Amino acid sequence: MGKYFYQFCLILTAFLLFLFPEQCVAGAKNGLLLWSGTIVPTLLPFFLLTNLMMKYQTVHYISYLFYPLFKLFPWLNKDLAYTILMGFLCGYPLGGKIISDLVLSGSYTKKEGESLLVLCNNVSPMFSIGFTLTLILKGTLSVPLYFFCLYMPNLLYFIFILWKFRGTGFLQVHQEHPRTAAIKSFDEIVFDSLKTIFTIGIFIMVFSIVSSLLQSGILPSYITAPVIGMLEITTGISHVSFLSLGFRQKAAAILAVSSFGGLCSLAQVKSVCQKSQLSIKSYFIFKMLFACISSGMLFLFL
Secondary structure: HHHHHHHHHOOOHHHHHHHHHHHHHHHHHHHHHHHHHHHHHHHHHHHHHHHHHHOOOOHHHHHHHHHHHHHHHOOOOHHHHHHHHHHHHHOOOOOHHHHHHHHHHHHHHHHHHHHHHHHHOOOOOOHHHHOOOHHHHOOOOOHHHHHHHHHHHHHHHHHHHHHHHOOOOOOOOOOOOOOOOHOOOOHHHHHHHHHHHHHHHHHHHHHHHHHHHHHHHOOOOOHHHHHHHHHHHHHHHHHHHOOOOOOOHHHHHHHHHHHHHHHHHHHHHHHOOOOOOHHHHHHHHHHHHHHHHHHHHHHHHH
């Protein structure tokens, strides 16, 4: 069944490229511009940095910044502070890559990695402030309210998993295996980082082409609007901002797109977590649930 599905998709793609060449080229250009102008300068330095920190085993030193917290909870895994901090600050898909690397090193179990993937792999707050709140919403929405609604589901989920797995050694210190990054040369780290960033670029280009085709009017707007919103976060937020909606509905819809992150980010996360084989299905389900909760909260509070 899977083979025939992929064959159908490839044939359909070929027809679309021939029937709508202008839209495909425009989508590819937009995707590559977004990748080269925003994603590469933003993420590539962090990919290099995190790989080097893994190589020289400096990750756990970030836990010193949270010494009072770890003093209260000495059983917590010392890599948890680094995972949460970098995951929330850097955004998709770097949080997923950090978690995947730590699972491979033995710092986290696979179950812990899948839980942290849901918790820590989110849209970057710098993106939310600079793009969503400033360029799209023009400062009309309260920043504290936006982030409260965006991250409250994550906090509730964190409390839930700590309660659910209490007494089982969940998120405690584990016996680590030799870190794979520790035996890599600097050149190997650079090429791995470049491979990851190029893979992300391919995904962005593909989803940008699909968005361009949908925006060309080949399908009714009531079908294309939610689909575009789910495809890629930047395009989705921009598209929702032009819809004929009231402020509450528009802000809630934009927050839903931001919380979910788009299918493009889902594909990126799956790519960076390929070696650790973390479940993307559970990640997808929880991100959809978080998007509904966040947007519902914002709609009620506005």
